[in-house]
Amino acid sequence: MEEKNLSDERQSRLNKLNLWKEKKINPYPNLYKPSSYSIDIKEKFEKEGDKEFPTDIAGRIILLRDFGKAIFATIKDSKGTIQIYARKDILGDEKFEDFKLLDIGDIIGARGDVFRTHKGEITILVKEFKLLAKSLLGLPEKWHGLTDVETRYRQRYLDLIVNDKVKEDFKTRFKIIAYIRNFLNNKGFLEVETPMMQTIPGGATAKPFITHHNALDIDLYLRIAPELFLKRLIVGGFEKVYELNRNFRNEGIDTRHNPEFTMLELYQAYADYNDMIAIFEELMQNLSLEIKGDTKLEYQDKILDFGKWEKIKYVDALKKYANIDVTNIKTIDQAREIASLKGFSDVKDFEGKWSIINRLFEEYVEPHLMEPTIIYEYPAEISPLAKYKEEDYEFVERFEAYVYGREIANAFSELNDPIVQAERFFEQAKKKAEGDEEAMYVDEDYLKALEVGMPPTGGMGIGIDRLVMFFINTNSIRDTILFPTLKTRD
């Protein structure tokens, strides 16, 4: 037994738990199936002109008002809340005493007649009730709820119980994910699963998590992207595939980054980046119509139209927003010079011309891309898995979609020339050797797959968490992830 003060809430609830047991009532019964939801009961009652009818519900007590011989309680279920009303003269002395043992936070089932109180509240007059789960810890305070951000993340269940907006936001997240799956399935894409644990972390440039398989005695990497495996499937004859699942990157945590995040990648054989643009625009437009009922959505201080995407070439965007004319930059040294003039003092030896220019792009162009914008035709040097333009090998058929200065999609015509891909991998390996921690690994088996032959293919990746951020109007990725990664507390 815990030596606790009598007014300790948990102790008082434990005492009540024992009282239930002494009454031979199981405080955690096995099964109870309610027939109705709060909202539906209220709707039916109003629709039928306030005609009383018997019903039953189950849910959590979130408010209690005790009047001695009558008690009002507010019950919350998954759809909303409804008031119930218990009277001593109706329940009888013994059952009413039982009712008095209930606490805020307890989950109960109740049966009775729906009526409207003098104050106009649609209410269930309780004839029978059953404790379904005793709550020993109670709930955060009813006025201000739970606002402590750390507790909200660590005990998300409390956040979900108390903060309706949070629950709505997560419903929105999972509606978005369900919609995307539907959208792609209807287009004939097949959802597939490829390894989360990979021997070579490929498909992106990022630091991986490393783990170890004991029986095989080998290190494995949590995937940073599924890309190379999905393209192996295209080689294998699947023509439209997608994977919507987690990636893992061992990098910093902030309002835009969580170590595990959700990514959509899709690949379509006999398609190119223009087809990807078409799919992207259709998806964004339909998704916002589905979720918001409008292509325009309010985000922070802006109205963003997901039905209207401005398109501008990468080099033209540099000219337009940063006044940089790349035709004047012919050599790495010229690029270094401009970067230096613009204040970049930390250019590394392994950085090539376009890698340096891309710094300028990120610094001076991206912040201007507030309205939904598609930037296309990227430099080949910074796109090691994308296919060059037929008439200009310096550029690739690639686009990125930006909203509010943030990248939300990256797509290209996939590089299927094994010789060129081998060269690109070799360049990456060289950068790695020169100190670029995030350069790609050479994946020999992937090259072998390309040598078997991959059809011309278009592919696209969309960061789901960041997309969700726009739909729930938040600045923090943690508001889109149910259980964000946090340090442990001792």
Add this chain to the structure above:
RNA sequence: GAGCCGCUAGCUCAGUCGGUAGAGCAUCACACUUUUAAUGUGAGGGCCCUGGGUUCGAUCCCCAGGCGGCUCACCA
């Protein structure tokens, strides 16, 4: 990784120019058969994040650390 801010009752927050602390809600007791942030009266509840320093005395000042938030860097 750097800077700034926060950490006080179960929750939301005050506060102590350095003398070991308060409110509302929650809890407990009593009253109350139509309340809905119910109300009224009374009560209990605190390693004031941790460790060290300064001091007669630290929750408060100083240093270090922990956890969290935001911004920046890296990235998606």
